[in-house]
Amino acid sequence: MDIMQAIKERHSVRAFSDKPLPEEIVSQLKHEIASCNAQSGLHMQLVVDEPEAFDCRMAKYGKFSGVRNYVAMIGPKGSTLDEDCGYYGEHIVLMAQQLGLNSCWVGMTYQKVPHAYEIKDDEKLTAVIALGYGETSGRAHKTKTPSDVSSNLRDAPDWFLRGVEAALLAPTAVNQQKFVLSYEGDNRVHAKHGIGFYAKMDLGIIRYHFECGAAPQKVAWV
Numbered sequence: 001m002d003i004m005q006a007i008k009e010r011h012s013v014r015a016f017s018d019k020p021l022p023e024e025i026v027s028q029l030k031h032e033i034a035s036c037n038a039q040s041g042l043h044m045q046l047v048v049d050e051p052e053a054f055d056c057r058m059a060k061y062g063k064f065s066g067v068r069n070y071v072a073m074i075g076p077k078g079s080t081l082d083e084d085c086g087y088y089g090e091h092i093v094l095m096a097q098q099l100g101l102n103s104c105w106v107g108m109t110y111q112k113v114p115h116a117y118e119i120k121d122d123e124k125l126t127a128v129i130a131l132g133y134g135e136t137s138g139r140a141h142k143t144k145t146p147s148d149v150s151s152n153l154r155d156a157p158d159w160f161l162r163g164v165e166a167a168l169l170a171p172t173a174v175n176q177q178k179f180v181l182s183y184e185g186d187n188r189v190h191a192k193h194g195i196g197f198y199a200k201m202d203l204g205i206i207r208y209h210f211e212c213g214a215a216p217q218k219v220a221w222v
């Protein structure tokens with residue numbers, strides 16, 4: 001499965017089977033998370049076979065069941081933390097999809113489990129990503145159109161439109177899709193988030209999707 005197929009086939013899944021993650025997949029995920037942490041300065045951690053985070057009233061309210069594996073999105077406190085978590089976290093989400101797993105970004109409907117991961121004094125847990133074998137593959141949600149999120153498509157190159165289309169397939173909090181993408185000439189793109197829950201994290205996810213769709217064009221964010 002290539003990255004664009006993963007983008008198209010990935011849908012949020014909240015109910016998971018009790019099938020454990022194979023050691024090979026756990027190893028691959030940990031290796032990629034370590035690589036992303038080295039690039040970004042984040043402290044993302046894979047938590048395997050840990051049921052406590054989703055054994056709470058909030059998780060039941062969010063209709064989560066069977067979640068025993070997740071990525072704890074942790075990093076240094078600062079203005080870029082949420083966006084960095086979105087960007088690198090979505091890289092892991094799509095890798096998991098390529099490995100045959102299902103996933104879901106989770107912002108509030110879980111509880112913290114301090115013994116399951118490490119959070120240093122200058123760090124913050126921003127969200128988790130539930131991982132595993134879903135009881136279903138999820139379903140697509142209605143999305144906005146390219147013209148809803150970008151006003152200058154007529155003057156933009158094909159790679160920009162491909163990027164916008166990939167961005168529209170990105171998961172956003174409560175499917176709000178509050179973002180604007182603008183072509184600024186040459187290989188430059190401006191991305192702006194709106195006001196809403198996890199808007200900055202959503203923007204990181206959107207940027208990652210855009211880059212995948214625009215490839216092999218290298219994008220300069222301005």
